[in-house]
Amino acid sequence: xxxxxxxxxAQVGSIEAYTIDEGPARGVRALCVNTGAGLRYxxxxxxxxxxxxxxxxxxxxxxxxxxxxxPPTRALDxxxxxxxxxPVGLLTSCGPTNIGGPCTDAGEELGLHGPHSQTxxxxxxxxxxxxxxxxxxxxxxxxxxxxxxYGPCVTLRRTITSRLGENTIDFxxxxxxxxxxxxxxxxxxxxNFGWPLLDRGAEFCYDAQTVEPFDNDASxxxxxxxxxxxxxxxxxxxxxxxNSVVGYLYPKPLDRTGRTTVGVVNRKLRLGVAIHYNTxxxxxxxxxxxxxxxxxxxxxxxxNGTVNGRDKDRAAGALDTMPAxxxxxxxxxxxxxxxxxxTEKLRALNGDSKGS
Numbered sequence: 442x443x444x445x446x447x448x449x450x451a452q453v454g455s456i457e458a459y460t461i462d463e464g465p466a467r468g469v470r471a472l473c474v475n476t477g478a479g480l481r482y483x484x485x486x487x488x489x490x491x492x493x494x495x496x497x498x499x500x501x502x503x504x505x506x507x508x509x510x511x512p513p514t515r516a517l518d519x520x521x522x523x524x525x526x527x528p529v530g531l532l533t534s535c536g537p538t539n540i541g542g543p544c545t546d547a548g549e550e551l552g553l554h555g556p557h558s559q560t561x562x563x564x565x566x567x568x569x570x571x572x573x574x575x576x577x578x579x580x581x582x583x584x585x586x587x588x589x590x591y592g593p594c595v596t597l598r599r600t601i602t603s604r605l606g607e608n609t610i611d612f613x614x615x616x617x618x619x620x621x622x623x624x625x626x627x628x629x630x631x632x633n634f635g636w637p638l639l640d641r642g643a644e645f646c647y648d649a650q651t652v653e654p655f656d657n658d659a660s661x662x663x664x665x666x667x668x669x670x671x672x673x674x675x676x677x678x679x680x681x682x683x684n685s686v687v688g689y690l691y692p693k694p695l696d697r698t699g700r701t702t703v704g705v706v707n708r709k710l711r712l713g714v715a716i717h718y719n720t721x722x723x724x725x726x727x728x729x730x731x732x733x734x735x736x737x738x739x740x741x742x743x744x745n746g747t748v749n750g751r752d753k754d755r756a757a758g759a760l761d762t763m764p765a766x767x768x769x770x771x772x773x774x775x776x777x778x779x780x781x782x783x784t785e786k787l788r789a790l791n792g793d794s795k796g797s
Contacts, residue, residue, distance in 0.1 A: 635737065640707060706778075
C-alpha cells in the first residue's frame with residue numbers, strides 16, 4: 442500500500458456509519474465495512490451487530506429476505522414470529538438462552554431462536570484503520586443486554602475486526618451472566634449464503650465425523666440417502682413454502698486445540714467462504730438447505746446445542762448453563778477465499794481437490 446498516493450483512508454477502505462432513512466428499515470443504524478480487498482459487508486447496530494449485506498467484488502455472498510431489514514421489536518419473541526423479522530443476511534445470531542424451536546421449558550415460554558436478533562447494541566467504539574500510522578485493523582465493538590427484573594440478566598460484548606487488504610471478519614463474542622442465578626445458555630451462528638455464490642454445482646466443504654439428519658423424513662432422505670447433500674441443486678419444487686432440510690455436522694478438529702473449518706465453494710466463480718471456529722465452543726454445525734424458487738438459501742450454523750427445542754436439549758443433557766457471575770467467550774472467523782488455489786484448498790476438506 443503506497444501511503445504517499447492518498448490522504449483519506451476511505452479511498453482504500455474504512456467503516457462508514459449511517460442511519461437507514463427509507464422503507465421498513467427506517468431508523469436502523471448501519472456500519473458499512475470496506476476491507477479494500479474486495480470484501481464489503483454491512484453491520485446492523487440495531488440488530489445485535491449482525492451482518493446483512495455482504496459482497497466480494499461484484500458477487501453477493503448471501504441471501505436477503507423479501508422484506509429486508511426491520512427495526513428491533515420484542516413483539517416478535519413468541520412462537521414462529523421471529524421469521525417475520527428475519528433479514529437473513531450473512532450472519533444472524535441466535536440465542537443467548539434459546540436457539541431452537543418454540544417450546545415451554547422450565548415454565549418459560551420460548552420463541553424461535555431467542556431474542557438476540559431483535560436486540561439493539563450500545564456501541565462502545567468504531568475504530569478506523571490508519572495506514573499512515575501503520576494501523577491496518579478496523580473494528581466495531583458493542584454491547585447487548587438481555588433480560589428483565591428477576592432475570593435472566595445476560596450481557597454480550599461483541600468485537601468485529603477486519604484488516605485492510607484482507608478478506609476476513611474476526612469475531613469475539615464475550616458473554617457475562619450479570620444476574621444472581623444460573624441461566625440456560627445457547628448460541629448459534631446462522632451464517633447464510635445465496636446466489637450467485639450458491640448455484641447449481643456449488644458444494645459445501647467439510648470433513649465430518651458424523652452427519653446426523655434432523656428428525657423428519659425430508660432431512661433423513663436428504664442427508665442419509667443416495668443424494669449427495671454437499672452438492673447444491675437447482676431450485677426444487679419440494680422446497681416451496683416452509684419446506685427445507687437440516688443436518689447436524691460434526692466436523693473433525695484440525696488440531697489439538699479443537700479448531701475446524703467448514704465452508705462453501707463455487708468453482709465456476711473461483712469463490713468460496715470459509716468459517717473457522719472451535720469445536721470445543723460449538724459442538725456441532727447445522728446445515729440448513731432451502732432450495733425454494735426465489736427463496737434459494739442455505740446456511741452453515743456452528744452451535745453449542747441443537748435446534749430441537751430447549752426443552753428437548755435439557756432432557757437430552759445437551760443444554761449448556763452459565764452460572765451466575767461467570768463469563769463465556771467464542772472466537773470465530775468468516776473468510777472469503779478466491780482463485781483456484783484457495784478455493785481448491787477449501788474443497789480439499791471433502792477429500793476431492795481434483796478437477797477443472
